Amino acid sequence: MEQVVQQLINWLALGAITALLAVGFSLLFGVLNVIHFSHGDVALTAPFVAMGVLIALPAAGFGVAIIAAIVLVGFMGVILDWVSIRRFRSAPPMMALVATVALGIVLRELIRLLYPNGSNPHSFPRLFEGTAFTIAGATVSWLVVAMIGCSVLTMFALTLILYRSPLGMRIRAVSQDLEMARLAGIDPNGIFQATFFIASATGAVGGLFTASYVGLMRFDMGIIAGLLGFSAAVIGGLGNMTGAIVGSLVLAGLETLAQAILPDGAAYRLVVAFTLVLVVLVFRPAGLLGRVPVPKV
Amino acid sequence: MIELEAVSTRYGAVPMLREVTLRVGAGELVCLLGPNGAGKTTLFKTVAGLIRPTSGTVRVAGSPDARTERIAALGVGLVPENRRLFPGLTVAQNLCLGYEAVRRERVGFDQGLEDIGRLFPRVLERLDQMAGTLSGGEQAMVALARALIGRPTVLVMDEPSLGLAPKLIREYFRIVEELHARGSTVLLIEQNAGMALRIAQRGYVLSRGSVVADDAAEALRKSSVVRNLYFS
Structure with missing residues (x-):
């Protein structure tokens, strides 16, 4: 029983982190129609930015460094769009995709070269210490509680922004019909910048929790984290925020299950996760909650 | 309120509008007619700033070559083809x-x-x-x-009757007529020549990107150009 509860807690923790990355992929795809493959790398710069802030301003404290990292990574997303991705708005999607892959490599290499001993893994502190409570013998740390709580709050805040605010109304208008949105006086560039900020800052929260959960930060952590976030978004249905959350929970569930029941399961968790992606792409190309557009005849 | 002066546009190498000159004065209801592929929607998009002319000038509500995002703020209401609701x-x-x-x-x-x-x-x-x-x-x-x-103050509509039942078309045109009577300036881009010419004061006929006729609505109703384009 203890094992089952522990695995359920692990599932929710993993799902929470994945969802924070997956919603960014979905949001950016929904609005820009671009798969932003460097989103994972952008998100996973957050731990480095937080530690960088702490190195530069030791008096600031860890809490301030964390908030600064979330805001700075949000702006970094906006700047990366401005210097690179926006140049491919009218280009074939394949060009934009290759550009975002290249951007991810540039980011990783910059971290490796600019951060002190950037090639080596560095320890990253736990954002929250101690045990919160025990259920059926399984311990639940404050970090896991914070991860799940923050993820739920972030999703709630994103839902409010997207569905209850004037900004969200404009974001959805641009995602549904860019040309008509322009005719309605909406400046799409402003909407793209806002979307990049929201997606990157949300990803930064996920990046910080990822580093804190595993206790270290590495320059190339964004690759796998990004691929898992992207896969979760694809499983749920790219462009669909609820789909991204559902996809994250399904993916995390399968990873956790693989670790729990397979011999040497940890080694196979990615095999299982990406096999699920293949299965979904074959049998439900639009994802679990995505809808394939039906052409009108 | 809307002035196009010798406007030409292209999609890549393909010319779409050729030296189109069109004027809609304050308080006028002007229709632009033409068969499929004549360039009517291209003209709508050019007025809306979505397509930049390769030559000529577009002036909407006194503003030359306004950005698409600014057109509505100039007091121009736009009804694009196929409604385009969100x-x-x-x-x-x-x-x-x-x-x-x-x-x-x-x-x-x-x-x-x-x-x-x-x-x-x-x-x-x-x-x-x-x-x-x-x-x-x-x-x-x-x-x-x-x-x-x-x-x-200005209304530009692109094929508003497209796909509507005849009863709804009549209702729609009655509303447009009422808006005009209240003082709105209207550029009505239509394929339904009969209905458009019934409510418009003047009209332009577009064919293959060029204006081939420009006259009072009454005269266009009897014009052989319109008859040939629509019924030949």
């Missing part, structure tokens, strides 16, 4: 975006809604419904309501 937004949100695009302080959104309710009572009954779930006729009314809610 399907995943409610009718109220679609109207709100139309209202904020024009952003005329003298009319509040609620007052704008009241005005819309007088013209299209059904639209007010559908405020909380997703625009994508409306019938074709309702979508046409909401698209026009969205363009009107900010009380624009």
